[in-house]
Amino acid sequence: MKRLFNIKKTLVFVLGAMSLLAGCTKYANPPATYEDYEQNLQLPVKRKVLFISIDGLVGQELKKSVPSNIAELLKTSKYTFESIAGDKTNDASTWMSMMSGVPYDLHHIEDDSYIPRPDENDPHANPVGYPSMLYRLATVAPTQKSYVVARDVAINTKLLTSAEQTYDASSDADVKKNVVDLLEKKNPDLAIVQFKDVLNAGLEKGFSISIPEYAAAIQKVDGYLGEILSALKARKNYATEDWLIIVTSNHGGTGKVYGGNSLAERNTFSIFQNPKFKALELKSDIIKSMRFFGFYDAGQSNYANYNSNAFRARNNPVLSQESIYDVGKTGELTVDAKVKMNPTNGVFDYSSNAPFLGKNQSRTGSTPGWAFFKSGNALTFFVADGSTNMQPGMGPVSSAGEWCHIAAVVSKVNNVPTVKVYVNGIKTGEASSASFNMNNAVSSTGLTFGYFPYIFSGLPVDMQICDVHIYNKAMSEEMIKKNAERIGIPDTEISNSNLIGYWPMDQLVDNKFVNKISGNPDIAAQGTSRLLLMGNNLPYVDPGTILIQSEDMFTQIFYWLEVKTQREWGLTGQVFLNKYEVEFLLPKQ
DSSP states (O other): OOOEEOOOOEEEEEOOOOOOOBTTBOOOOOOOEEEEEOOOOOEEOEEEEEEEEETTOOHHHHHHSOOHHHHHHHTTEEEEEEEEOOSOOSHHHHHHHHHHSSOHHHHOOOSTTOOOOOOTTSTTSOOOOOOOHHHHHHHHOTTOOEEEEESSHHIIIIIOTTSSEEEEOSSHHHHHHHHHHHHHHOOOSEEEEEEOHHHHHHHHHOSOTTSHHHHHHHHHHHHHHHHHHHHHHTOTTGGGEEEEEEEEOSOOOBTTBOSSOOHHHHEEEEEEEOTTOOOEEOOOOEEEEEEEOSSSOTTOOSOTTOSGGGOSOOOOSOOGGGGGGOHHHHSOEEEEEEEEEOOBTTBSOOEESEEEEEEESOOSTTOSEEEEEEETTEEEEEEEOSSOEEOOEEEEOSTTSOOEEEEEEEEEETTEEEEEEEETTEEEEEEEOTTOOGGGOOOSSOOEESOOTTSOEEBOOOEEEEEEEEESSOOOHHHHHHHHTSSSOOHHHHTOTTEEEEEOOSOOBTTEEOOSSTTSOOEEOOSOOEEEEEEOOOTTSOTTOOOOBTTHHHHHHHHHTTOOOOGGGOOOOOOOGGGGHHHHOOOOO
């Protein structure tokens, strides 16, 4: 959309009409007149981005004491102190996520070589490469000029080599000097800046605002930020430039360390500032879950190594105590969970008849047991007694990668075996069979979370699961709705005698998913399940709630520069500023 810069009160010289001669008649020339009136002359306004990373600045620590220049930015910013880095928080990994628009699971960058880690299962294969945003920018918008000022030499020489010019800075003071000089003498469309003294103070003394050296480092860099902002506003063309200023950190820290996946090490802050923005603190609702995928690696785009040893799921061994989750043992059963489907090759409907949560030896025909399974973008619940099955469809579920709550209730209604299924607390399907024998719905297979390695047709399912509950009774629709609108359950409800299994799915202990119901079995995990932290977008969550992550920087910058990203790039970052366009886009002239 075109934005215009208006110039008014232009003085226009208007001449009177020339006299016309007709025969010998003469007409006197009227005196010249001058008219002062308003007119809009259209001058283009150029969008630009200044991206600044204050490495190692923990979001929650900054919130405790916001220094003056950052506080001034917040007055016209969309901002959060609750953004997060990926679960591998070393410097190269986090910078690669910010600059490539994908998480570590995909880019596999671990050190300053910026060479992807080889696939441990296929070490001779060429790893998938994810170029930096500057490479993408130079490819699709070569007229856009980018500059980099960084403390880490590898950022300039390995990661961001496509910049118009890079500057190696020896100190944060040197960073500031180079950025001020750049803004005075060059004409960047995108400038990327790295400060490191806050990180160094955290490593030496601790990542806490209560530690004087860490607090002093924050104040120092805030002063440098003020000088940079002054230089930006002093640019001769500033009036016709529309700057988005992003200030963030690559990762946090805890104690005197970083690099792990604790929340403190992942906690960052993110500020998106423009003079037209209305101030808004973005709140996040984080959901923890386990990711299961039926192939070796989350970034694998084909199934060359497709075999049961790779699957992130569990089928054997079976514990005898797990028989309490058989319909034939309980007579009634309610199962509910939160699920999120992930795309493979950009689509969500790749799997066919792939179970992911259940207790069933072979989800074919009428093999005894039960399971939720995915077919295309829809889900179905299956329960069988050996000769009869019931399979009510649930319709499309998480067909765009959103979080959803699913539930199934098996019981007798008017003495007829019946299954009811729910999505986000609303009933979406029902099936019944008078010939179904509840007593025979017993499986020798263990309870399985994730992919079923021996029960499938078509491709496996890539997904996340959390907050799993199993009751030995048919729970009311009111209770199902209640579980759909919250994460976890209070301790008072854990004591409910009908609740026989509760797995938050937020950790693995000794390679088992811990059951919060004391005395009831933990469930073993096959392979390596991966813990993920994500934004919760279940329907009950305020739609204004958003979790900003490292990979969102790429997509946000391209959005502001009005450069289209390409689907084949495989970016995972989101764009959120488009929700507020009414604040910063002028009506089309």
